[in-house]
Amino acid sequence: MPVRQLPEQVVNRIAAGEVVERPASVVKELVENAIDAGASRIDVFTDGGGRRRIGITDDGSGMTHADLSLAVDRHATSKLDDEDLLRIKTLGFRGEALPSIGAVAKLGITTRHAGEPHAWSLSVEGGEKSEVMPAALGQGTRVEVNDLFYATPARLKFLKTDRTEAEAIREVVRRLAMARPDVAFTLAGEERAPVTWAAALPGAAGRLTRLGDILGADFRASAIEVRAEREGVTVEGFAAAPSLTRANALGQYLFVNGRPVRDKLILGAVRAAYSDYLPRDRHPVVALFVSCPPQEVDANVHPAKTEVRFRNAGLVRALIVHALKEGLAREGKRTAANTADGAALSAFRPAFTPSPRPGNWGWRSSPTYPVNPMRGFEGAAATAFAEPGQAAFDVGTPTADVRFEAAPAPDLLDRPLGAARTQIHETYIVAQTRDGLIVVDQHAAHERIVYEKLKASLAKNGVQRQILLIPEIVELDEATVEKLLDRSMELASFGLAIDSFGPGAVAVRETPSLLGKANSAGLLRDLAEHMAEWDEALPLERRLMHVAATMACHGSVRAGRRLKPEEMNALLREMEDTPNSGQCNHGRPTYVELKLSDIEKLFGRR
Amino acid sequence: MKVTVERAQLLKSLGHVHRVVERRNTIPILGNVLIRAEGSQLSLKATDLDLEVTETLAAETGTAGSTTVPAHMFYDIVRKLPDGSQIVLEADGDRSVLAVKAGRSRFTLQTLPESDFPDLAAGDMTHSFSLPASDIKRLIDRTQFAISTEETRYYLNGIYLHSAGTAKAATLRGVATDGHRLAQIDLTLPKGATGMPGVIVPRKTVGEVQRLIEDGEAEISIELSQGKIRFSLGNVVLTSKLIDGTFPDYGRVIPQNNDKELVVDKKDFEAAVDRVSTISSERGRAVKLALSAGKLVLSVTNPDSGSATEEIEVEYASDALDIGFNSRYLLDIAAQIEGEVAVLKLADPGSPTLVQDKDNKGALYVLMPMRV
Ligand SMILES: Nc1ncnc2c1ncn2[C@@H]1O[C@H](COP(=O)(O)OP(=O)(O)OP(=O)(O)O)[C@@H](O)[C@H]1O
Ligand SMILES: [Mg+2]
Numbered sequence: 001m002p003v004r005q006l007p008e009q010v011v012n013r014i015a016a017g018e019v020v021e022r023p024a025s026v027v028k029e030l031v032e033n034a035i036d037a038g039a040s041r042i043d044v045f046t047d048g049g050g051r052r053r054i055g056i057t058d059d060g061s062g063m064t065h066a067d068l069s070l071a072v073d074r075h076a077t078s079k080l081d082d083e084d085l086l087r088i089k090t091l092g093f094r095g096e097a098l099p100s101i102g103a104v105a106k107l108g109i110t111t112r113h114a115g116e117p118h119a120w121s122l123s124v125e126g127g128e129k130s131e132v133m134p135a136a137l138g139q140g141t142r143v144e145v146n147d148l149f150y151a152t153p154a155r156l157k158f159l160k161t162d163r164t165e166a167e168a169i170r171e172v173v174r175r176l177a178m179a180r181p182d183v184a185f186t187l188a189g190e191e192r193a194p195v196t197w198a199a200a201l202p203g204a205a206g207r208l209t210r211l212g213d214i215l216g217a218d219f220r221a222s223a224i225e226v227r228a229e230r231e232g233v234t235v236e237g238f239a240a241a242p243s244l245t246r247a248n249a250l251g252q253y254l255f256v257n258g259r260p261v262r263d264k265l266i267l268g269a270v271r272a273a274y275s276d277y278l279p280r281d282r283h284p285v286v287a288l289f290v291s292c293p294p295q296e297v298d299a300n301v302h303p304a305k306t307e308v309r310f311r312n313a314g315l316v317r318a319l320i321v322h323a324l325k326e327g328l329a330r331e332g333k334r335t336a337a338n339t340a341d342g343a344a345l346s347a348f349r350p351a352f353t354p355s356p357r358p359g360n361w362g363w364r365s366s367p368t369y370p371v372n373p374m375r376g377f378e379g380a381a382a383t384a385f386a387e388p389g390q391a392a393f394d395v396g397t398p399t400a401d402v403r404f405e406a407a408p409a410p411d412l413l414d415r416p417l418g419a420a421r422t423q424i425h426e427t428y429i430v431a432q433t434r435d436g437l438i439v440v441d442q443h444a445a446h447e448r449i450v451y452e453k454l455k456a457s458l459a460k461n462g463v464q465r466q467i468l469l470i471p472e473i474v475e476l477d478e479a480t481v482e483k484l485l486d487r488s489m490e491l492a493s494f495g496l497a498i499d500s501f502g503p504g505a506v507a508v509r510e511t512p513s514l515l516g517k518a519n520s521a522g523l524l525r526d527l528a529e530h531m532a533e534w535d536e537a538l539p540l541e542r543r544l545m546h547v548a549a550t551m552a553c554h555g556s557v558r559a560g561r562r563l564k565p566e567e568m569n570a571l572l573r574e575m576e577d578t579p580n581s582g583q584c585n586h587g588r589p590t591y592v593e594l595k596l597s598d599i600e601k602l603f604g605r606r
Numbered sequence: 607m608k609v610t611v612e613r614a615q616l617l618k619s620l621g622h623v624h625r626v627v628e629r630r631n632t633i634p635i636l637g638n639v640l641i642r643a644e645g646s647q648l649s650l651k652a653t654d655l656d657l658e659v660t661e662t663l664a665a666e667t668g669t670a671g672s673t674t675v676p677a678h679m680f681y682d683i684v685r686k687l688p689d690g691s692q693i694v695l696e697a698d699g700d701r702s703v704l705a706v707k708a709g710r711s712r713f714t715l716q717t718l719p720e721s722d723f724p725d726l727a728a729g730d731m732t733h734s735f736s737l738p739a740s741d742i743k744r745l746i747d748r749t750q751f752a753i754s755t756e757e758t759r760y761y762l763n764g765i766y767l768h769s770a771g772t773a774k775a776a777t778l779r780g781v782a783t784d785g786h787r788l789a790q791i792d793l794t795l796p797k798g799a800t801g802m803p804g805v806i807v808p809r810k811t812v813g814e815v816q817r818l819i820e821d822g823e824a825e826i827s828i829e830l831s832q833g834k835i836r837f838s839l840g841n842v843v844l845t846s847k848l849i850d851g852t853f854p855d856y857g858r859v860i861p862q863n864n865d866k867e868l869v870v871d872k873k874d875f876e877a878a879v880d881r882v883s884t885i886s887s888e889r890g891r892a893v894k895l896a897l898s899a900g901k902l903v904l905s906v907t908n909p910d911s912g913s914a915t916e917e918i919e920v921e922y923a924s925d926a927l928d929i930g931f932n933s934r935y936l937l938d939i940a941a942q943i944e945g946e947v948a949v950l951k952l953a954d955p956g957s958p959t960l961v962q963d964k965d966n967k968g969a970l971y972v973l974m975p976m977r978v
Contacts, residue, residue, distance in 0.1 A: 389892065390932060391956065391974040392785040393859040396759055426757060446632060557630045562757065564655045566724075571632040 012103035023050025034058035049165030181210035226327035273324035420568035463495035607671025735798035754784035761851030768804030883933035930978030
């Protein structure tokens, strides 16, 4: 076959394969266009998983007659000056979304520009553009896409069930809505109950409102505001307290200059920042917004525009880690996660309805009364019984617990964790604050305190190293060796001294003594892998911290130890002064707080 | 501060006081022992806020002064120093460390200021009396086993010490109960104890006093008030808070009219209970006592492992009776019987049983049966 130029229709269909992968991609492109057009309200409507129908209405700038007819042509865009690929400020810039959609579906656009006397409409079917016709529309643009992929049945076959496609659409809209709290969104259609996200105020408060709408009230309640900035790059957003976790990393959202992106960068950085707080298999929920000058980031990695490349990825990563760590440390002591949320509160509610008791219920006539009732006071002893089989004297009723501290000192009541009133089950300290009560798990809390002290002393005094009598030679592939040697200074700061030993091996000369008889080969391999993936020497630090955590566990007061009032108060005060004392080093909360208002809610007084 | 002491003496005294110190503490100074050098004496003091032990020993004081050091570590150091050595304790000017020197060994220990060391402020003691150490020891030994460990009835977590008896034969009485069994012992009321308030001495204090007595003292003087008690044994002074609670009216549970009397040889009985209970499970430790004229049959049936019976000759002349007890409790009580013969007074299988020495030694025990 001779070489020939492909007809435009075919070219568009090929391009469509990349841009329009599934109904959710259509929704994404159209909502992005609406955002680019400066819309303050965007309504999304889909039927049949978006296959049958997608309708997007916005109140943005609209298009003129001339623009409209050009818009559906290939590589026609209003968003890029000739040389401008380095400074992209809009979500779209390739000028291929509309023609691609037009190539594989029945596309209809109705739009009204302020400079036009009325609205215009245009349709594209099978890549064939219709005439531009006068139409009626108040302001903005309405785009309708019907029978998606009718022209490419092969693609149709690859679609999942309508439900799955509808779910993907919802996820796309959620992400865009998180990116733009200032825009109101509605999402409707036969496959869902309509949802509306009202436009939120500008600034962090509005952003949190929108995130709460989308990620749930739990997230909003425990969200910690985070922020870091350097060299013109800003990372800001919200991170959930470590007590709100997921089993996968899907709750981690990254936005770059208002564009939702998926990036491994965030996964590694988030993991590093939370490493002190979470077990390995739990993942936190975060929404982070990176803003930087457009020339610092390249969004043109893939036609779908969901990946970006940073000119300085290391900086962005460091900023993310820093912002999260700083936020977690700041809020560690008093995260909202420790206050009872709705779910926890409802767990307090009694699950039974008290049954009306027939009058005159009496202990002595109850079935649990001993079969052989004791003779009266003068005769044998008065008795009751405590456990099956074994009878017991009547020496007073066991109390739920015990001695309460007399009226707490007013200055203690004003402290964040309040004044200790009693200890229950020899494990939990109950403290009173001005506006609520606090329950502290004494072992978890003390463990955190001891751990933080150990960590601080590690940081201050350095890690002690064991010099090896015979250096251990570990064989690794060349690239790994190089990577490890590049970081040998950093490793040395954790007590691991390595030297080069020919092209495919390193010599381990010193190991951190905390690790005892470390398996150097395993450790190095682990390190190398981790550095390849996340670019940091985390496993070593983590191993050391794990040892510290074990030591902390052994050095802390246990559950079951009776604490005196002074000891309880001392623990509370120490918690107030210890960073991250809201969680133990396994990520479990060390205390919970019940506000008076929560308690009142429990009893239906509010 | 600079002071020289003999290692053996310091070790013995530290051995007494360091026991009070909890190994894990939320308040750092509670992990320390207070050292004070004055005149020709060195005094050591440790506390857990409820209990405070002070011991003085002879020393050569160069410079008087005081400081606090980690108790367990200090004890371990002294323990490991060679026997017969002279130990020099020296705190420098700003007193943030204490130097411990003996022979060629040198230690410095981080100190905490003695001004932070809690004082159990004993206040005024209203009553004081003294007793032979052997009496106190007996009072503790005979009742300690019955002290409850259950925190939900904290007022049972000690020995109830009070005056009882009649005006003519007034006694100092110790009572302990855990709700299943009760132990009561009477001593002649010493001078000075008349009109004393009833006090509940906590379990830990009781244990410490017992250990100190085992180290052999002749006479113990006791001072007490509503809230505190102090035992002085030679150069050791132990001051303790009392349990702030009301001891139940235990008199009600001591049976007065149990008419079925069982007289057993203590050793035979103890051994028989011990043998048959081998078969019992962790959960159900019941031993059944089947009584008939002149005969006691002990039996245990454990559905998981089998059964055991043993017959012993006893003095018993009342109607036949089957009654069950926890074997552990029976053994505990049998161990308290000082003479050769024990007397059990029973009523019926659901009522408390009274146990005493044949020649009443001022002690009595009450035991609740099990339903078998
Ligand atoms: N909702 C809308 N409101 C106003 N103008 C629109 C709207 N949708 C599209 N346009 C115009 O049509 C042009 C083409 O849109 P299209 O989505 O095909 O390309 P693009 O957004 O420029 O780039 P990309 O292919 O990266 O999305 C846009 O540049 C814009 O001028
Ligand atoms: Mg576009």
